[in-house]
Amino acid sequence: MKNIISFFADWFSFAGGQLANIRLADVFDILILASLFYLIFRFLRERRAARFFVGIVGLLLLYGLSVALGLHAIKYVAGLIFQVGILVLIILFQPEIRSALESVGEGKLRRLKFTSKRKREEKEIVSMIDAICEAISDIQRVKQGALIVIERTTKLGDIVRSGVELDANVNAYLLRNIFYPKAPLHDGAVIIRDRRVCAAGCFLPLTQDTDISRQMGTRHRAAIGMSEMSDAVILVVSEETSKISIAYNSRISHDYNYQSMREELLRILLPSSYEDVMQRQNGRNSVK
Numbered sequence: 001m002k003n004i005i006s007f008f009a010d011w012f013s014f015a016g017g018q019l020a021n022i023r024l025a026d027v028f029d030i031l032i033l034a035s036l037f038y039l040i041f042r043f044l045r046e047r048r049a050a051r052f053f054v055g056i057v058g059l060l061l062l063y064g065l066s067v068a069l070g071l072h073a074i075k076y077v078a079g080l081i082f083q084v085g086i087l088v089l090i091i092l093f094q095p096e097i098r099s100a101l102e103s104v105g106e107g108k109l110r111r112l113k114f115t116s117k118r119k120r121e122e123k124e125i126v127s128m129i130d131a132i133c134e135a136i137s138d139i140q141r142v143k144q145g146a147l148i149v150i151e152r153t154t155k156l157g158d159i160v161r162s163g164v165e166l167d168a169n170v171n172a173y174l175l176r177n178i179f180y181p182k183a184p185l186h187d188g189a190v191i192i193r194d195r196r197v198c199a200a201g202c203f204l205p206l207t208q209d210t211d212i213s214r215q216m217g218t219r220h221r222a223a224i225g226m227s228e229m230s231d232a233v234i235l236v237v238s239e240e241t242s243k244i245s246i247a248y249n250s251r252i253s254h255d256y257n258y259q260s261m262r263e264e265l266l267r268i269l270l271p272s273s274y275e276d277v278m279q280r281q282n283g284r285n286s287v288k
Contacts, residue, residue: 122270128170128195129265135175136237136244137258145239146179147189147219149204150269154230156191163188163202170197179237189222189234205229216252223247233268235261 059078066074132148139146149156164185168174170192178200179186188201204222212221223234227247234247244256246264256264 124195125269126266128192129262129269131170131172132175132192132235132265133258133262134172135179136235136261138172138176139179139237140242140244143239143242144179144181144237145186145219146175146235146237147204147222148175148235149189149191149202149226150233150235150265151191151193151198152231152233152269154232156193156230156232159189159202159204159226160191160193160199163191163199165199166197168197170195189226204234220245220247220252224250224252227251233265 063075063078065071066078132150136146136148149159174197175190177183178190185201189204190197191199191202205225206218206221207225207228209224209228212224216224217238217240219236219238223236223245224247226232226234228250231249236245236247236252237243238245243254244261245252245254246256246261247253248268253264
């Protein structure tokens with residue numbers, strides 16, 4: 001026990017001395033090294049080598065523990081493993097290493113480094129909106145009903161649990177299949193969370209507002225009720241009139257088409273980038 005306490009006391013004393021002498025160049029050195037480790041992690045996490053590297057981290061922890069506790073046998077064995085570790089890595093993971101080097105040559109890692117998180121999220125949101133608008137327009141065309149909730153900052157866990165939980169990409173084909181009249185989940189609402197289809201067949205609370213027009217059906221009342229208790233955006237397709245409506249911030253608007261629906265969703269979900277997205281879209285259309 002005294003060895004452990006002494007080890008950590010010496011370590012903290014050493015760390016304090018190093019922090020006192022830290023330079024600006026050291027900060028850049030650490031940031032560059034952290035970026036390198038992050039890129040390696042991004043590259044490996046979807047590959048079989050990731051599990052192997054988890055084992056390496058475990059061995060490092062074991063080696064550090066053996067040094068701290070004075071376990072000489074474990075320290076000796078772990079040292080032998082690390083001596084041949086690089087050669088083993090090269091032999092076992094030759095395909096992954098080659099793929100990484102090819103990615104550097106093609107500039108993939110550079111694009112990954114300089115592509116901001118904000119731009120990636122913006123692209124994903126636009127792709128989600130396009131898929132929803134395509135599905136809603138097709139559902140309207142065949143005179144079917146639909147109810148889609150896009151979750152924002154207010155979490156809708158209770159609503160999700162009322163239906164069947166899913167985890168799928170937002171896809172126009174999937175949404176159309178869910179709302180097909182003979183599908184088992186078509187009567188409820190679809191919940192979209194973090195740009196993924198989170199649940200289907202969910203029950204929404206109905207609005208208690210007595211001033212709502214009697215012409216509005218259950219889907220519209222559920223959409224307004226959902227917008228009253230959260231900041232979600234709710235899209236409705238009326239099965240009777242085939243009209244598209246959007247409920248947001250305790251209000252509901254009607255008579256959307258594909259273009260106006262898309263612009264409204266972009267305005268709500270991408271308020272800071274709305275003008276840029278529309279300008280890029282108009283630029284592409286003018287080129288066409």
